[in-house]
Amino acid sequence: MEFLLASASPRRKEILQNLGIGFRTIPAPEIDEEIYLNNSLISPEDTALQLAEKKSLALKLTDFELALTADTVVAIDNLTLGKPKTDNEASQFLQKLSGEKHRVITAIALKKGSEKPRLSYESTDVFFKPMSDDEINWYISTGEPFGKAGGYAIQGLGSIFITSINGCYFNVVGLPITLLMKMLTKYEINFRDLIHSGGGHI
Template sequence: MIDRFKILLASSSPRRKEILQMVGVGVRIFPSDAEEKIYPTPEETAVRNAELKALTVKDKAKPDEIILAADTIVVFNGKVLGKPSNKQEAIEFLKKLSSNYHTVITGFALFFPNGKLVSGLEKTEVKFKRMSLKEIEWYVETGEPMDKAGAYGIQGIGAIFIERIEGDYFNVMGLPIGKIYDILTLETKLL
């Protein structure tokens, strides 16, 4: 059923593309150049930025394509940990996450050919193992943390530091595909 959907992904994230392809969705990439903004809450920030991304590429979609955009953020003690701006900031982020839980929030937006915009979010709790400073510095030197919210990638080397996940694994990768599938089938009445 899911292979009937044609998605224009408003993201350059290889992880989001991989998740869609993994479940058999036809996907075309057209990254949004929308400037992300900060809103009063992390939830609003993730959802509104996803909506903005989807709407900025609506003129690029083919008549049968559904636009999908997403914004993933990491929240620790009420503060958003974005993509680190340098190695030192990545080290500081990982020191905070070590031995602690944090929340991964992905806001997503689907823009349908009929002009309807449907958005939502998913939250997942993630607990890191205790990491020594030596492990943190080694991990940062791999380069993996530098382009990822919270300075880690669960689908890569960062997986070795994860102790527990409560919620959707794919949300932590950047796309809660189960929830998105439910909306796609509801909105297009395929089931």
């Protein structure tokens, strides 16, 4: 079986590479995330799960392929934040996070061949220090908030605004490894079998 990462996220790719996991990257299906992010009737957890599932269902796999899709969202004050697209949106996101606790939810979908995807998610609490307008404007000027759920990167410059976290660090980056290990056992795959597996073949 071949392990596939269906994601454009360089952070998810880097996490797997740093663990020495063999995999092949394939394009992530295009999904209109705004439909889900702007729906107040859907919880942040369900939003992440539905987005990961939609991506997974759009994949055409052989019976010898196991694909991972994922989606990360940030939740605060009953709002679900995706990735900011403009300076103004990034500023709004960071103002909401400033001095507050928020949740980062990453949902994972694993799909083998034409089987129904298996879904699960991880949630981590993240605490931000109060941010001044100057700090917010400076951070936005670095360009780092864009392409990141909630408008920050815990593994980058965004770390200077974080006072503490409660839960999985890798979940905030975009791929909760412990959850992935647990989900792989459903396919009778030992996580260690993926380490240095040539080309992602298990």
